[in-house]
Each structure stands twice: as C-alpha cells, then as structure tokens.
Amino acid sequence: xxxxFNIALPEDNLQVIGGAPLSSRSLKGYVGRELNRFFxxxxxxxxxxxxxxxxxxxxxxxxxxxSGVRYEAEPPGQEEWLDIITLLRKQKGxxxxxxxxxxxxxxxxxxIAAVPAIRWKNFQTGFNKIVTLVHVLVLWPDGKxxxxxxxxxxxxxxxxxx
Numbered sequence: 752x753x754x755x756f757n758i759a760l761p762e763d764n765l766q767v768i769g770g771a772p773l774s775s776r777s778l779k780g781y782v783g784r785e786l787n788r789f790f791x792x793x794x795x796x797x798x799x800x801x802x803x804x805x806x807x808x809x810x811x812x813x814x815x816x817x818s819g820v821r822y823e824a825e826p827p828g829q830e831e832w833l834d835i836i837t838l839l840r841k842q843k844g845x846x847x848x849x850x851x852x853x854x855x856x857x858x859x860x861x862x863i864a865a866v867p868a869i870r871w872k873n874f875q876t877g878f879n880k881i882v883t884l885v886h887v888l889v890l891w892p893d894g895k896x897x898x899x900x901x902x903x904x905x906x907x908x909x910x911x912x913x
Contacts, residue, residue, distance in 0.1 A: 792869060793867075795832070796847060796850075796867040796869075796887065797866070799832060799847070800854045800858070800867060801855075802835075803834060803835040803851055803852055803854070803856075804858055804859055806834065806835050806855070807855055807860075812835060812839065814856065815849070815853050815856055815899065816899075816902060816903070818839055818842075820838055820839065820842055820843065820844060820849065820903060821842065821843050821903050822844070822845065822849060822903040822904040822905040823845065823904075825845050831848075832847055832848065833848040835851075835852045835855060838852055845900070846886050846888070846900045846905070847867070847887040849900050849903055850867050850888055850889050850899055850900065851867055851887070852899075853865075853889050853897070853899040854866060854889055857889070863891065863892060864892055865889050865890060865891050865892070867889065867890070868887070868888045868890035868896060869885055869886070869887055870885075870886050870887075870888060871883050871884060871886070886900070887900075888900075
C-alpha cells in the first residue's frame with residue numbers, strides 16, 4: 752500500500768491553526784471499539800481539516816461545490832491525502848480530500864463546528880477475507896450527514912449501518 756500526504760504545512764505549530772489537534776468535536780459520534788479502531792484516522796482527518804482551515808485564512812479560496820473539483824477514486828493500494836490547495840490544483844480528489852475541504856469551508860465561512868465522519872462496511876471477498884470499505888463524509892452539529900463526494904460525482908451508494 753502506498754500512503755502519500757500532499758499537505759503544505761503552515762510554518763506555525765498546528766496548535767494555532769484551529770485549536771487542539773484533536774478536539775472533542777472530532778470524536779462526536781464515535782464510541783468504544785469504533786473509536787479505538789479509527790482513532791488514528793480520525794486524528795489525521797482532523798489535522799487535515801485544520802490545515803485546510805488555515806489555508807482558508809491565508810487565501811481567498813473558491814467554494815468547493817463551485818470550484819470545478821470532481822470526485823475520483825484512487826487506484827487500489829494507493830492513498831494520497833490532499834490539502835485544499837493541492838485538491839484545487841489537481842481538480843480531483845477522493846472522499847477524505849473532499850470531506851476535509853468541505854469541513855474546513857463550513858467551519859471558516861459559516862462558523863459551524865462540522866466534523867469529518869467515518870462510515871464503513873465490511874464485505875467478504877472471494878478468498879474468505881473480510882475487507883473494510885471506509886468512506887469519509889461531513890457531520891453537521893445537528894446530526895445531519897452530508898456526502899460531498901456524492902455531490903461532486905461519486906457514483907453508487909455507500910449504504911452502511913454504522
């Protein structure tokens with residue numbers, strides 16, 4: 752698996768970007784085993800959101816849904832996490848790139864404490880192996896879920912019970 756972070760880090764410590772690197776708002780909706788299972792990913796998602804918030808403070812960025820960015824799945828085994836500047840430059844990204852860009856936009860422009868939300872489903876492959884498919888969405892404080900990847904061209908449905 753290839754994991755690549757294309758993130759332009761600010762010169763200052765992340766602590767000054769949007770508060771603590773992981774606030775209680777980022778953990779909303781996660782409990783027990785789910786929290787333990789996804790904690791490292793939740794931490795990375797929140798950090799990407801805070802970096803994107805910092806970029807919003809530094810630059811006049813277009814509204815995501817009017818920016819020309821489209822959803823594009825990455826090849827199996829490849830995972831690139833893009834900050835909003837790189838996402839806008841490439842004009843394509845997958846769910847964590849798009850959801851974290853949207854969360855930052857909501858926080859910056861609307862001053863609403865949205866958070867990235869992980870949803871997943873398990874399925875069995877032909878080799879009796881369980882695979883977990885993870886999707887990142889936006890969770891609004893009122894519990895509403897927004898799927899910006901779907902808005903920006905992701906086909907199919909991501910239905911899950913979690």
